[in-house]
Amino acid sequence: MxxxxxxxxxxxxxxxxxxxxxxxxxxxxxxxxxxxxxxxxxxxxxxxxxxxxxxxxxxxxxxxxxxxxxxxxxxxxxxxxxxxxxxLAKDGQFDPMQMGFWEMHGLQCGYCTPGMIMASNALLDRNPNPTEAEIRHALEGNLCRCTGYQNIVKAVQYAAAQRGGGAMATGEGTDLEFQPDNERPHAPENMDDWGDQLAGEES
Ligand code: FES
Ligand code: FES
Structure with missing residues (x-):
């Protein structure tokens, strides 16, 4: 054969x-x-x-x-x-979505966070001003075991506002009754600040 x-x-x-x-x-x-x-x-x-x-x-x-x-x-x-x-970060500056997750405390363990941020940015790329329902729908394929998703939605709304599309600007309320804490002293402005803050927490 x-x-x-x-x-x-x-x-x-x-x-x-x-x-x-x-x-x-x-x-x-x-x-x-x-x-x-x-x-x-x-x-x-x-x-x-x-x-x-x-x-x-x-x-x-x-x-x-x-x-x-x-x-x-x-x-x-x-x-x-x-x-x-x-x-995502450019010249040592986080992009608006990364800052949104920081400012709105959109993470706990952080394991889902990179995927959440990438999926959320893709949403804003095609829909700069999504409703809360549209945000939740867009993130249905991303699971988070920690946060309950509420602050993730706020993070996306924050980023939408920072990118110029969202209805929520820093300092404004939202349909999630979000009240930003602009007085928080340690919010990092860039990656160096974040590193300094983490170093401070470890010491
Ligand atoms: S690791 Fe790819 S979808 Fe879970
Ligand atoms: S922050 Fe832990 S899985 Fe989302």
Whole structure:
């Protein structure tokens, strides 16, 4: 009987841009995109919560669209532009959504937070002034075991206002009866402030 020999490629060449940096690599065809980001590029801000497309902790942007990177193979991102949580801050300044989560205390353990922020930014990119219901609907694919979601919604509203689209500006009330604490003395202005604050808490 004749034997048919099949040569499965052990490695596949891929190219992609991640947070503005171009990468070329050879990867196993089965390598998950989240594993490539975390293990090969060291971008561990993208979390793995479930590995089965349910929790949203691994959410990143692929060509401007939010995707769950645990459900994509690295080879499917060949030629794409990716943004992870590490790509949001610019010149040492957090983006409005990151500041919103800080100011509104939109996190507790923080495990869901990178995915929440990426999904929330994608929402504001397509809908700069979402209602509370639209925010909750947009974040249905992102699970948080800690917060009860209320402050996450406030964080998105804060960011919408900071980005110029939302109805809530700092100092205004909202339909969530939010009253911002503008007197809070230690809110960080940038990443250095955050580092200083964390250092102070440890000492
Ligand atoms: S780790 Fe990807 S959806 Fe949970
Ligand atoms: S802050 Fe802990 S899972 Fe959301």
């Amino acid at each position: 004749a034997t048919t020999t099949i040569m499965a490629p052990s490695r596949v060449a891929v190219r992609m841009t991640v947070n503005g940096v171009e990468y070329a690599a050879e990867v196993e065809p089965r390598l998950l995109l989240v594993s490539f980001l975390r293990d090969n590029l060291g971008l561990t801000g993208t979390h793995v919560g479930c590995d089965t497309s349910q929790c949203g902790a691994c959410t990143i942007h692929l060509n401007g669209q939010p995707v769950k990177s645990c459900t994509l193979l690295t080879v499917q991102a060949d030629g794409a532009e990716l943004t992870t949580i590490e790509g």
